[in-house]
Amino acid sequence: MSTVLLWLRNDLRLHDQPVLHAACRMGAQHLLPVLCLPDIQVRTRWGFARFGPHRRTWLANTIRNLAQGFHELRSQLLILNAPAPVVLPSLAHAVGASTLVCEDIAAPEEQAEVDALRAAGLTVHTVWQSSLLRPDRLPWPVQQLPAVFTPFREAVERAGLQPDAPLPVPDALPKVPPHIPRYYLQEQVPALDALAGPSPSPDARSAVSGLQGGESAALAHLRRYLARGLPHRYLRTRNGLMGLDYSSKWSPWLSTGALSPRQANAELRQFEATHGATQSSYWLWFELLWRDYFRFLHLRHGPHLFRARGLGPVRATPHDDQRFAAWCAGQTGQPLVDAAMRELATTGYLSNRLRQVTASFLVHDLDCDWRAGAAWFEAQLLDYDVYSNQGNWLYIAGRGCDPRGGRRFDPAKQAATYDADGAYRRLWGTQ
Structure with a gap:
C-alpha cells in the first residue's frame, strides 16, 4: 500500500x-x-x-x-x-x-x-x-439504546463510563504523493473563497461576536472559558438569551469537529480537579451526554429519523407556506419568536432556550412541518449538527425520544420567565 x-x-x-x-x-x-x-x-x-x-x-x-x-x-x-x-x-x-x-x-x-x-x-x-463515549462500551448494544434520554444517562453514570483520553497531534505525517495532477490543485483558493462568500456584516448584538471558526480558535476559547471559572456559573446562566458567557459556546466548534468532545471533557475534568466539581460544572458533562445520545439514536434508527413520522406512528404533517415564511422572517406577530428569528438570520446563532421556543411555535402554534423548520435551522446555524438538529426537532414535534409526546412552549410564559424586562425583545426590535 x-x-x-x-x-x-x-x-x-x-x-x-x-x-x-x-x-x-x-x-x-x-x-x-x-x-x-x-x-x-x-x-x-x-x-x-x-x-x-x-x-x-x-x-x-x-x-x-x-x-x-x-x-x-x-x-x-x-x-x-x-x-x-x-x-x-x-x-x-x-x-x-x-x-x-x-x-x-x-x-x-x-x-x-x-x-x-x-x-x-x-x-x-x-x-x-464524533461522540464523547464509544458506542461499543455502552451498557447495552446500541440497538438496545433506551428510547428516552434519562435512562440512558443514568445507566452510563451507574456504570462509571468515561471517554477515552484525547489523542495528541501526531509529530509527523507520511508525505503527500509527489505527483498530484495540477487540475486538482488550481481551483482550491477560488473555491474556498466562493464558499465563504461575502463576510456577513458584524453585529455587536451577536452572542457569538468575535468568534471565528477553526481548531486554533476552538482550543483558545475552551481554555479562556475554563480560565475564567465559567463552568461554576453555567447552570445558573445556561438559559440566558444575550451575550457570550451565558453558555459555553463550544457548539460552533464541536459541530465542525474543530473541537473534540473528548478534549473539551478532559480539560473540564482538569478544571474540576483544580477548582472543584460542582453541580454547575457537572451540567456541561450532562449536555455532552445529550449530544452523545442523539448520535447513538442515529446509530440505532438511521433513516427512520428523517421520515415525517420520525419514530412515531403515521399521522398528518400539516404545513402552510405563508406561515412558514413569516416564521423564517421573524414576522409572526409573536414578539419573542420574532426577536429570536431575527437574531438567527442576522448572526447565525440562537440560544438553546430560544431554539426550543421557536421550534415549538412553528410546529404547535403555526401547524407547520417540523422538517421545514429543521431545514431552516440547518441553513442558518453556524453550529449546525445533523444529529442534534434532527434529534431536537423530532423531540419538540413529539416524533422522537420525548416521553411526553412533544413539547409546546408558551412563548408569552417563556418571555415572562427569561426576558421579564423585555431587554432581549428590544435588542432585536420587537418591543
Whole structure:
C-alpha cells in the first residue's frame, strides 16, 4: 500500500483525531488529506439555499485553519470543489491509491456517500469518533439504546463510563504523493473563497461576536472559558438569551469537529480537579451526554429519523407556506419568536432556550412541518449538527425520544420567565 487518502468530513481538526491516527497506522508511504467542499448551490425542498452565509463563512475559516495545521506538519490539505463520490475515485486513481479512511457519520446522505465510493471500487475504512463515549462500551448494544434520554444517562453514570483520553497531534505525517495532477490543485483558493462568500456584516448584538471558526480558535476559547471559572456559573446562566458567557459556546466548534468532545471533557475534568466539581460544572458533562445520545439514536434508527413520522406512528404533517415564511422572517406577530428569528438570520446563532421556543411555535402554534423548520435551522446555524438538529426537532414535534409526546412552549410564559424586562425583545426590535 503506497498511498492512502484521508477524507476529512465533520472532523476538521488535528488534535484527538482517531481517523488521522488510523490512517497513519496503515503504514503507507504517502498520505493525502483531502476535503470536499459542499455544493453551495443546492436548495432545499422548501425553496431556500441549504447553506446560509453564516454557516458558509464559519466553515471556510475552519478549513483555512485546518489547511494551515497540515502545512505546519509538512503535509498538505487538498481541497476539492466537487462531491466526494464524483471526485475521490478519480483522484485515487491519479495518485495510485485504492484505500480511503474517513469518519463514520450515521446519517443517510453521509452513509450514501460511503456506499457510492465503495461501489466505485475504493476500499473505505470508516472510524466512529464524533461522540464523547464509544458506542461499543455502552451498557447495552446500541440497538438496545433506551428510547428516552434519562435512562440512558443514568445507566452510563451507574456504570462509571468515561471517554477515552484525547489523542495528541501526531509529530509527523507520511508525505503527500509527489505527483498530484495540477487540475486538482488550481481551483482550491477560488473555491474556498466562493464558499465563504461575502463576510456577513458584524453585529455587536451577536452572542457569538468575535468568534471565528477553526481548531486554533476552538482550543483558545475552551481554555479562556475554563480560565475564567465559567463552568461554576453555567447552570445558573445556561438559559440566558444575550451575550457570550451565558453558555459555553463550544457548539460552533464541536459541530465542525474543530473541537473534540473528548478534549473539551478532559480539560473540564482538569478544571474540576483544580477548582472543584460542582453541580454547575457537572451540567456541561450532562449536555455532552445529550449530544452523545442523539448520535447513538442515529446509530440505532438511521433513516427512520428523517421520515415525517420520525419514530412515531403515521399521522398528518400539516404545513402552510405563508406561515412558514413569516416564521423564517421573524414576522409572526409573536414578539419573542420574532426577536429570536431575527437574531438567527442576522448572526447565525440562537440560544438553546430560544431554539426550543421557536421550534415549538412553528410546529404547535403555526401547524407547520417540523422538517421545514429543521431545514431552516440547518441553513442558518453556524453550529449546525445533523444529529442534534434532527434529534431536537423530532423531540419538540413529539416524533422522537420525548416521553411526553412533544413539547409546546408558551412563548408569552417563556418571555415572562427569561426576558421579564423585555431587554432581549428590544435588542432585536420587537418591543
